Each structure stands twice: as structure tokens, then as C-alpha cells.
Amino acid sequence: MLIKICTWLMVYLSYLHREMLCQKVGNVFYSSFVSLFILCCFSCGFWVIIGGHFHKKPISKKINKKPRCKQPKKKRYYHATEIRCEEKSRGGMCYEMILAEPIAEKPEPAVGSPKAPKSVTEQDIKMKLLQAEERRKSMEASRLASISERLARLEEAGRKREEANLAFIAATQVALEDKLDAFSINREAHLNNLKTKISEHLTSVEAVRKQLEAQSEELRDAINSKLNSAQENRDEHLRKLMDKLKEHDEYAHQVRQGHQESIRQLDEKITYKLNVAETNRMSEKMKKLELLREHSQKVNEVQENLQKRESEHRELREQAAAAYEEKVKKITEEKAKKQTLNVTAKVEQVLEAKQKEEEENEKRSP
Known part of the structure; x- marks a missing residue:
């Protein structure tokens, strides 16, 4: 709380110092108060708390730096009875005890002397039979006593049950009679109430029926009046419709006559235009026929000229072909002559060569 008050006072004085409202007093108080605040904070350990709050040291975990090592297993020699110790985990030991079979010999059972058999006499047998007879009689007597006691209890229970049944029957009969009386009284009261x-x-219902009859009579009168007025309105409407239909028929007759007149005028115009078009078509047709005749004449003249030109060209082609054939014949004759001359010259050369060879052969052969 003191720290909060000091901080607020310091802020307020700094504000006054900044605003220059009390410059001299503010400077003195500000410097003295700041020094006092710092001393108080250091004395009460405020900065230590803040430092501890904002600078938390990490919690260091204890690390066990002891190295884990396993001791080498030694060879163990097992005796008949021994105790073994083995380290299963760090800080834990496991003990095993091995027991050998017993070495001592089993003691032999002691052999005792056999007892002599007892001798049974006739008196002992009779005594045992008498005792058995007495025990049987006592058991039968006790059994009969228990049976008689049980029968007495059953008779007492039956008597009590009969008494309880009789009392219950009487009580139920009285209750039923009371209920029947009350039911008859309630029934009569209920019937009277229902009646x-x-x-x-x-x-x-009778009042409602009369009211409904009156309402139905009023409705019937209203419906009849409405029907009569509707009939009158319908007749008036039909009369108006008939008048309108007559007017419509007259208007339709006038329109039909005007339409027929316009159709007649259109027919006359169309016939006139058709006649004009027919005359124009005939004149155009005659002009086209004359043009066709002139064109056919021109075509005939052109065909005659073409035939003349073709005949002239044919004659020229025949003359050129005849001249070309004559040239070809001359060339072939010249070539044939040259070939024959060459062949004769070659044959003569070959014959001369053969003669020379024969002469040389004759000269060589003595």
C-alpha cells in the first residue's frame, strides 16, 4: 500500500514539474521524494521482489552422474544347500535358497504286540438285545409324543383359522352390505341428478330447436328474397346483353360490308396490276426472243468462222506434218547411208586384218 501511494505521488509531482505550475517547489520536492522512494525501495527489498518476479531462474534437476556398470558374473558352484544373491536392479537384491534332499534315514515303524480277541458270551448278547429293545421303545414313545403334539398344534391352528375365516366372512358381509346400501343410495342420487x-x-335443446327453426325461417325468407332479386338482376343483365349483342351484330354487319367493299376494291386493283404485269411480261418476252434470235445468229456466224479457222489450221497442220515427214525421211536415208558406209569400211578393215594374219601365219609356218 505504501509503495502504491509513493508511486502515485511521484507521478503527480512529475506531472506538476512538467506543467511548470510550481517549478521551484516541484524541483525540491521531486528530488527529495525520489531519493526517499529509492531508499525505501532498497530497504524493503522491492527491487529484489521485482527482479525475482521478472527473472525466474530455471529449476535445475539433480543429475546423477554415477556411471552405470555391470559387474562380471562369477562362476558359482552349487552345493546341496546354499543361498545365492543377485542384483536385479539398482539398490535391490534378490536371494535364492536351494534346499537339498534330506539325508537322514526314515525311522522304521515300531511293531507292537497283537491284542488278544475278546470272548463274547450269551449273556452279553441278551443284554445288548434288551438294551436295543428298550432304546427302540423309548424312540417310538418319543416319536408318538411328538406326533401327538404336532397333531394338537395342527388342530389348534385349524380352529384358529376357522375362527379367523368366520370373523373375516362376517366382517366382509357387513362391509358388503354397507357398501351395497351406500351404492344403492348413491345410484339413486346419481339417477336423480342425471334425470x-x-x-x-x-x-x-327444445329452446335451441325453436331458435334454430326461427333462424332457418328467417334465412329461408332472406334466401328467397335474394333469389328473387338475383332473378330480376339476371333478367335485366340478360336484356342488356341482348341489346349489346344486337348492337354488336349491326356493327359486325357494317364492318363485314366495309370489308367486302375493300376486298372488291383490292380485287380490282390486283386484276389491273395483273393485266399490266401480263402486258409488260409479254413485251419483255418478245424483246428477249428478239435478243435470243440475234444471239443465235451471232452464234451461228461465230461457229462458221470457227469452222473455217479450224479447216485452215487443219490444212496448215497437215502441210507441216508432210514437210516434217519428208525431213525425217531424208534424215533417216542419210543416216542409213552413213551407217552402211561405216559398216562396209569396218568389214573391209576386218577382212584386211584377217588376210594379214593369215599371211603372217603362212610366213611363220615353214
């Missing part, structure tokens, strides 16, 4: 309600309902 009164039915009579009231019938009277109300």
Missing part, C-alpha cells in the same frame, strides 16, 4: 340434467338438457 334433472337430462330434463334441463331437453328444455335447452
Whole structure:
């Protein structure tokens, strides 16, 4: 709380110092108060708290730096009875005890002397039979006593049950009679109440029926009046419709006559235009026929000229072909002559060469 008050005072004085409202007093108080605040904070450990709050040291975990090592297993020699110790985990030991079989010999059972058999006499047998007979009789007597006691209990229970049944029957009979009386009384009261309600309902129904009959009569009169007025309105509407239909028929007759007149005029115009078009078509046709005749004449003249030109060209082609054939014949004759001359010259050369060879052969052969 003191720290909060000091901080607020310091802020307020700094504000006054900045605004230059009390410059001299503010400077003195500000410097003295700041020094006092710093001393208080350092004395009460405020900065230590803040430093500890904003600078938390990490919690260091304890690290066990001892190296884990396993001791080498030694060879163990197992005796008949021994105790072994083995380290299963760090800080834990496991003990095993091995027990050998017993070495001592088993003691032999002691052999005792056999007992002599007892001798049974006739008196002992009779005594045992008498005792058995007495025990049987006592058991039968006790059994009969228990049976008689049980029968007495059953008779007492039956008697009590009969008494309880009789009391229950009497009580139920009385209760039923009371209930029947109350039911008959309630039934009569309920019937009387129903009769009164039915009579009231019938009277109300009769009143409602009369009211409905009056309303239905009024509705019937209203419906009849409406039907009569509707009939009159319908007749008036039909009369107006008939007048309108007559006017419409007259207007339609006038329109039909005007339409027929316009159709007649259109027919006359169309016939006139058709006649004009027919005359124009005939004149155009005659002009086209004359043009066709002139064109056919020109075509005939052109064809005659073409035939003349073709005949002239044909004659020229025949003359050129005849001249070309004559040239070819001359050239072939010249070539044939040259070939024959060359062949004869070659044959003569070959014959001369053969003669020379024969002469040389004759000279060589003595």
C-alpha cells in the first residue's frame, strides 16, 4: 500500500514539474521524494521482489552422474544347500535358497504286540438285545409324543383359522352390505341428478330447436328474397346483353360490308396490276426472243468462222506434218547411208586384218 501511494505521488509531482505550475517547489520536492522512494525501495527489498518476479531462474534437476556398470558374473558352484544373491536392479537384491534332499534315514515303524480277541458270551448278547429293545421303545414313545403334539398344534391352528375365516366372512358381509346400501343410495342420487340434467338438457335443446327453426325461417325468407332479386338482376343483365349483342351484330354487319367493299376494291386493283404485269411480261418476252434470235445468229456466224479457222489450221497442220515427214525421211536415208558406209569400211578393215594374219601365219609356218 505504501509503495502504491509513493508511486502515485511521484507521478503527480512529475506531472506538476512538467506543467511548470510550481517549478521551484516541484524541483525540491521531486528530488527529495525520489531519493526517499529509492531508499525505501532498497530497504524493503522491492527491487529484489521485482527482479525475482521478472527473472525466474530455471529449476535445475539433480543429475546423477554415477556411471552405470555391470559387474562380471562369477562362476558359482552349487552345493546341496546354499543361498545365492543377485542384483536385479539398482539398490535391490534378490536371494535364492536351494534346499537339498534330506539325508537322514526314515525311522522304521515300531511293531507292537497283537491284542488278544475278546470272548463274547450269551449273556452279553441278551443284554445288548434288551438294551436295543428298550432304546427302540423309548424312540417310538418319543416319536408318538411328538406326533401327538404336532397333531394338537395342527388342530389348534385349524380352529384358529376357522375362527379367523368366520370373523373375516362376517366382517366382509357387513362391509358388503354397507357398501351395497351406500351404492344403492348413491345410484339413486346419481339417477336423480342425471334425470334433472337430462330434463334441463331437453328444455335447452327444445329452446335451441325453436331458435334454430326461427333462424332457418328467417334465412329461408332472406334466401328467397335474394333469389328473387338475383332473378330480376339476371333478367335485366340478360336484356342488356341482348341489346349489346344486337348492337354488336349491326356493327359486325357494317364492318363485314366495309370489308367486302375493300376486298372488291383490292380485287380490282390486283386484276389491273395483273393485266399490266401480263402486258409488260409479254413485251419483255418478245424483246428477249428478239435478243435470243440475234444471239443465235451471232452464234451461228461465230461457229462458221470457227469452222473455217479450224479447216485452215487443219490444212496448215497437215502441210507441216508432210514437210516434217519428208525431213525425217531424208534424215533417216542419210543416216542409213552413213551407217552402211561405216559398216562396209569396218568389214573391209576386218577382212584386211584377217588376210594379214593369215599371211603372217603362212610366213611363220615353214
